[in-house]
Amino acid sequence: MNENKNLIFYQQAEHYTAAADISQFPHINLPEVCFAGRSNVGKSSLINSICSKRSLARTSNTPGRTQLIHFYNIKNKLFLSDLPGYGYAKAPKSKRFEWIKLMENYFKNRSNLSRVFILIDARRGIKNSDHELMDLLNVVAVNFQCILTKIDKISSTALREVTASTLSQTEKYAASFPEILQSSSNKKIGIDKIHECLNLILNINDNSKKE
Numbered sequence: 001m002n003e004n005k006n007l008i009f010y011q012q013a014e015h016y017t018a019a020a021d022i023s024q025f026p027h028i029n030l031p032e033v034c035f036a037g038r039s040n041v042g043k044s045s046l047i048n049s050i051c052s053k054r055s056l057a058r059t060s061n062t063p064g065r066t067q068l069i070h071f072y073n074i075k076n077k078l079f080l081s082d083l084p085g086y087g088y089a090k091a092p093k094s095k096r097f098e099w100i101k102l103m104e105n106y107f108k109n110r111s112n113l114s115r116v117f118i119l120i121d122a123r124r125g126i127k128n129s130d131h132e133l134m135d136l137l138n139v140v141a142v143n144f145q146c147i148l149t150k151i152d153k154i155s156s157t158a159l160r161e162v163t164a165s166t167l168s169q170t171e172k173y174a175a176s177f178p179e180i181l182q183s184s185s186n187k188k189i190g191i192d193k194i195h196e197c198l199n200l201i202l203n204i205n206d207n208s209k210k211e
């Protein structure tokens with residue numbers, strides 16, 4: 001698909017439902033990818049950029065804004081899900097426990113999940129809480145790929161360094177993808193590359209249905 005076709009396709013994303021627990025997860029037989037990461041890393045903004053819709057997913061300056069799992073349906077072909085952020089130091093313990101339970105249920109029960117995108121703030125790099133998620137994904141054998149976000153905020157040298165360090169810290173995980181993506185939702189950088197990754201996931205699923 002060329003980028004124009006991508007834009008037309010991804011723009012047709014619609015909010016499908018939001019889930020506070022496993023009983024509210026939608027039962028669908030479509031490939032799904034999710035966007036995970038620390039609070040405020042830019043998950044909801046990236047979903048808006050991918051779908052070139054300004055306010056499809058709610059974004060905020062306040063960390064921990066997205067507390068439910070939000071599901072987005074793209075033309076009954078692909079689901080995107082926006083996960084609540086983790087690693088917010090001021091979150092009460094009870095909230096953190098709820099988050100862990102929700103995530104475990106999500107990753108263990110979404111058999112249609114094709115890939116987890118773990119968003120990492122390019123200015124900060126990988127944190128312990130990201131490693132905790134990677135450990136969990138490794139155990140449940142769900143593939144993940146890192147996307148460095150907010151790259152408009154750093155120099156090209158710093159971007160090279162954080163990309164290399166992210167790669168070297170994720171290589172040890174069997175479930176990790178060896179390519180680190182980079183994005184800026186503000187400057188619309190890296191979105192076409194993410195479209196191509198999503199298209200590949202769609203094609204793989206289409207072909208496996210034909211076989």
Ligand SMILES: Nc1nc2c(ncn2[C@@H]2O[C@H](COP(=O)(O)OP(=O)(O)OP(=O)(O)O)[C@@H](O)[C@H]2O)c(=O)[nH]1
Binds near residue numbers: 064
């Ligand atoms: N400079 C810059 N700021 C960004 C970018 N992406 C997001 N932001 C800002 O970062 C803040 C958080 O963005 P969100 O998309 O709400 O982050 P989130 O990961 O969904 O946050 P939670 O739902 O709280 O976990 C907002 O103020 C955004 O405007 C980016 O690419 N560049």
Ligand SMILES: [Mg+2]
Binds near residue numbers: 043045059065082
């Ligand atoms: Mg959010």
